[in-house]
Amino acid sequence: MHGIVACEAYIPYHRLERAAISTSLGGGVVSGARSVASYDEDATSMAVEAARSVLRTVPTAARPRRLYLATTVPPYLDKTNATVAHSALALDSGALAVDMCGGVRSGAGAFLAAAEASEPAMALLSDIRTGLPGSADEREGGDAAAAVLFGPGDSDTPVLAEVVSAAAETEEFLDRWRAPGDLASRVWEDRFAEHVYVPLAMDTLSAALKKADLTPGGVDHLVVCGLPRRSVRRVAAGTGIPADRVVPDLAEVIGNPGTAQLGVLLAAALRRAGPGDTIALLLLADGATAFILRTTAQIGRRRPAAPLAGGGAALRYPTFLNWRGMLAREPPRRPDPEPPAAPPAYRSRAYKHAFTATRCTRCGRVSLPPAQVCFHCGAVDTMESHPMARAHGTVATFTVDRLAFTPHPPMIAxxxxxxxxxxxxxxxxxxxxxQVAIGDPVEMTFRRLLTADGVHNYFWKARPVRRAGGET
Structure with a gap:
């Protein structure tokens, strides 16, 4: 059986209360909050975090041989972003890594490509959603990533759910668009989108159910996602599937993460599903795409973990605008950062992207950065590779630097x-x-240190270890 063997979501730590937007710009107060990617995160780094959550739950043999990264905001345009994720995850060089970028529907393409692969494959769905200040996109959007790993399954990595059927309806119509270089998307009138999407969605779901020999009453969990919120709500209410079987869209907690929403809500559905349950996934984007999944008896062995439901202190709206490039802030009066050079970055990629150290086989000491000579016993050429990306540690000492260059001062070293x-x-x-203190537990996270001359400098940072709910 080939199917889903793991599925995890990554929700960034920061939240922006929608009331903070209305307080700053005026207008009615809107409840809820949206998730916000930090200044040092982008679609690639968030995809890596989601994938790391998946890979720590499966053995080496189940690691993907194909990697599909879908997003509407690729950090690079004339370069494959999935190769950065491939390197950070330390995948075998023979594993294919490709981008599926453009519209939100690219997430369905990555999901289907991974599902139909003949070898272990992973779909990475990641998005950062924003809009002009005060817009509905800014208020209702959200940032998140999800990773779905497909494989043949075995006793160590059982299949949790299989794809029973899929169907799609494709139509060319203008409801949302963004030209290259634009900061935000433009959207046509909601009623026009509703007029087009609703019949397409109903026909697509009916076709997928027919292929699976099911009726709406046979669906145990319904996921309806997409950016046209009015259309999504009408479709969810009109399928004939009871309302208590509709998976909540998490709009009040994280907003709508666009391309990532399909994977985030799938993880939520798998957390609540029991053995033998049927899950219907329906995406409204440039048409409609539907998947029918059925969970196996192994669903209880490896349910997706619940992502952090709460963030830290509420993010200030001016800070959010600064992170999004909508509000320019004077940088520290320091020389501009320089981009990493290609040759040394390539030579040190195991350390730079996968955070691989060396360990002396004679005395056992670990060297970071990697070294050829052991700093402890002086042995030469006795070092072996030692992965550190999953290592936990404690803060031995720290300093708060208010002068160092950082897009979000002060820097905590x-x-x-x-x-x-x-x-x-x-x-x-x-x-x-x-709140930082000596002895605090920390873990490593893949981030974007800076961007200079169009080059993104990815590396690793420490972050506090937090439990569900956001507590340290």
Missing amino acids: VVVDFDGGGRFRCELTDADAS
Whole structure:
């Protein structure tokens, strides 16, 4: 059986209360909050975090041989973004990594390509949604990523759900568009989108159910997603499937994460599903796409983990605008950062992207950065590769630097002592400078340090270890 063997979502730490927008710009107060990618996150780094959550639950043999990254906001246009994720995940060089970029529907393409692959394959769905200040896109959007791993399944990595059928309706109509270089999308009138989407969605779902030999009454969990919110709500209410079987869209908690919503809500559906349940996924984007899934008896063995439901302190609206490039803030009076050079970045890719250290086979000491000579015993050429991306550690010491270059001052620099050996100096992210203390537990996260001359400098930072709900 080939099917889903793991599915996880990544929700960024920061939240923006919608009331903060209306307070700043005026207008009625709107409830709820939206998730916000940090200044050092983008679609690629969030996809890596979602994939890391998946890979830590499966053995090496189940690691993907194909990687499909779907997003509407690729950090690079004339370069494959999926190769950065491939390198950060330390996948085999023979594994294919490709982008599926453009509209939200690219997420359905990545999902279907991974589902139909003859070998282990992963769909990475990631998006950062924004709009002009005060717009519905800004208010109702959200940032998130999801990773769905498909494979043949075995005793160690059982199939949790199989794709029973799929159907699609494609139509060319103008309801949402964004030209290259534009900061935000433009949207046609909601009633026009509703007029087109609703019949397309109903026909697509009916076709998928017919292929699976099911009726609407046989669906245990319904996921309806897409950016045209009015159309989505009408479709969810008009399928004939009871309302208590509709998976909540999480709009009040994280907003609508566009391309990632399909994977995020699938993870939510798998968390609540029981053995033998039927899940219907319906995406409204440039037409309609439907998938019918059926869970196996193994669903209880590896349910998706619940992503952090709450963030830290509420993000200030001017900070959000600054992170989105809508509000220019004077940078520190320091020399502009320089982009990493291609040759040394390539030579050190195992360290730079996969955070691989070296360990002395003679004395057991770990060296970060990797070294050829052991700093402890002086042995030469006795070092072996030692992965550190999953390592946990504690803050040995730290400093709050208000002069160093950072898009979000002040910079928190920490020295981390890793469990099992190794010491490393790096930045601390997703943290309040006033709350940092020696001895705090931390873990590593893949981030974008800076962008210079169009080159994104990806590396690793430490972040506080938090439990569900956001507590440290």
